Every structure is written in C-alpha cells, then in structure tokens.
Amino acid sequence: RKEVEQDPGPFNVPEGATVAFNCTYSNSASQSFFWYRQDCRKEPKLLMSVYSSGNEDGRFTAQLNRASQYISLLIRDSKLSDSATYLCVVNKAGNMLTFGGGTRLMVKP
Amino acid sequence: DAGVIQSPRHEVTEMGQEVTLRCKPISGHDYLFWYRQTMMRGLELLIYFNNNVPIDDSGMPEDRFSAKMPNASFSTLKIQPSEPRDSAVYFCASSFRLNTQYFGPGTRLTVL
Numbered sequence: 129r130k131e132v133e134q135d136p137g138p139f140n141v142p143e144g145a146t147v148a149f150n151c152t153y154s155n156s157a158s159q160s161f162f163w164y165r166q167d168c169r170k171e172p173k174l175l176m177s178v179y180s181s182g183n184e185d186g187r188f189t190a191q192l193n194r195a196s197q198y199i200s201l202l203i204r205d206s207k208l209s210d211s212a213t214y215l216c217v218v219n220k221a222g223n224m225l226t227f228g229g230g231t232r233l234m235v236k237p
Numbered sequence: 238d239a240g241v242i243q244s245p246r247h248e249v250t251e252m253g254q255e256v257t258l259r260c261k262p263i264s265g266h267d268y269l270f271w272y273r274q275t276m277m278r279g280l281e282l283l284i285y286f287n288n289n290v291p292i293d294d295s296g297m298p299e300d301r302f303s304a305k306m307p308n309a310s311f312s313t314l315k316i317q318p319s320e321p322r323d324s325a326v327y328f329c330a331s332s333f334r335l336n337t338q339y340f341g342p343g344t345r346l347t348v349l
Contacts, residue, residue: 171328171340172280215280224293225270225338227280 129154132228134216140234145206149231151199151216160219161192163201165212166230172215175201206235239263241341243329249347255317258344261310262331270338271304271314272328280328286312319348 134151141147153161161178176183178190178199189202199216216228242261250256262269270285284294289306297304301320306312316323324347330338 171342173340174337219335224282224285226282229279 130229131155131220131226132216132218134228134231136229136231138232138234140236141206142236143206143208145235146202146204147206147233148200148202149214149216149233151201151228151231153197153199153216153218153226155218155220155226156194156197158197158218158220161190161199162217162219162225163188163190163199164215164217164227166215167212172227175214203233206233208235208237211235241329241331241339243327243341243344245344246342247345247347249349250319251349252320253318254348255315256319256323256346256348258314258327258329258346260312260314260329260341262312262329263333263339264310266331266333266339267309268332268334268338269306269312270330270332271312272330272340273325274328274343275325283314316346319346321348324348 132153163175164172165175166172176185176190178192180192182191187204191200211234213230213232215230218226244259267288271283272280274280283296284304286306304314326343326345328340328343330340332338
C-alpha cells in the first residue's frame with residue numbers, strides 16, 4: 129500500500145463548479161499535511177498547508193481527519209486556471225515529505 | 238530573489254554515460270532535497286541535506302547514484318553509469334528549517 133494515496137482522475141468539471149479531492153495516508157504518526165499544485169511540465173508549488181481545524185484560502189478549503197487518516201481539498205467556483213495536478217503531501221518526520229501520485233483537474237469552459 | 242536554480246534543464250545521453258545534475262538552492266536555506274518524478278512512481282525523495290551534510294539517502298535507488306553538497310550554494314546529483322530506466326524529471330528543492338520547500342524547475346533526463 130502506498131503511504132499517500134490519491135485518485136489520479138482526471139476530474140473534468142465546468143467553470144464555476146465545486147470540486148473536491150480526497151487523499152488518504154497510512155502513517156498515523158504523520159505530523160504535517162499540505163496540498164501542492166503542479167502545472168504541466170512545471171515544478172510543484174505549495175498551495176496550502178492543512179491544519180487540524182480546517183482552513184480556507186479564498187476559494188480553497190482544506191480539511192484533515194486524523195482519526196480516518198484522510199485529507200481533503202475543496203475548490204469552489206472553479207476557474208480555467210485551476211487546471212493542474214494537485215498533490216497531497218504528508219510530512220512524517222523531520223523535513224521529509226511524502227507525495228501522493230496527484231489528482232489531475234481539468235476545468236472546461 | 239532568484240529561486241532554486243537547476244542545470245541543465247534538459248539532458249539527453251546514451252546508456253552508460255555519466256550524468257551530472259546541478260542545483261543552486263535559495264540563499265539562506267539550510268535544507269536541500271533531490272527528488273525524482275516519473276509517471277509510474279510519482280515524486281520520490283532521493284536524498285536530503287541539512288547544512289551541507291547528507292541526512293537521509295535511503296531513497297537513492299542504487300550505487301550508481303551519488304549526491305554531494307560541497308557548500309551551502311551548490312549540490313550535484315550524479316548517475317554513473319546511466320541506464321534508460323533513469324529517465325525522469327529530477328527536481329531539487331530547498332527550505333529554511335522545516336518551512337516550505339521551494340522546488341527548482343527540474344532537469345528532464347532522457348537516457349537512450
């Protein structure tokens with residue numbers, strides 16, 4: 129079983145739609161959680177950290193469920209520019225990040 | 238400020254040749270990471286350094302891979318000899334302490 133698992137998608141949604149991605153992780157000792165965004169043929173970039181109480185950044189909402197070991201990302205009012213691969217990332221110890229395989233989102237006009 | 242710089246951006250080589258990838262981290266960052274990304278395996282951590290010292294190299298696939306960080310502003314990842322299965326995008330990232338990791342643009346390696 130992979131340490132961080134994501135549905136690879138693609139998720140094809142129309143502009144303005146709300147879309148949600150989930151991610152599960154296997155190591156209960158994991159300490160920090162993040163969502164990274166990766167555009168085609170580009171490097172990953174931090175989208176947002178995920179806090180235990182849940183957090184929001186504009187149209188993006190991230191939530192963490194430690195008991196069930198899953199993380200979610202909700203995108204409201206999708207824009208064409210949201211089309212990318214979203215990587216679920218878990219920090220289990222020190223500064224070592226473990227990346228999920230990514231979920232591809234395609235927002236269509 | 239300049240971000241993480243990697244060179245070359247693209248490398249095409251023949252099987253058996255030595256390949257050297259280079260990275261300049263963001264000035265002031267004390268952690269440096271080397272990752273490899275493939276379609277099959279996704280993004281994998283190969284090795285990371287703290288204050289120029291290798292901390293964990295458990296992700297290095299085999300002895301053909303080696304990494305060095307002779308000073309705070311430069312690191313290399315070397316593959317010798319290279320094989321077709323080494324074809325991937327290699328990313329370098331850096332961070333200050335345990336804060337956000339910033340990735341370089343990557344080196345796209347093709348081994349024929």
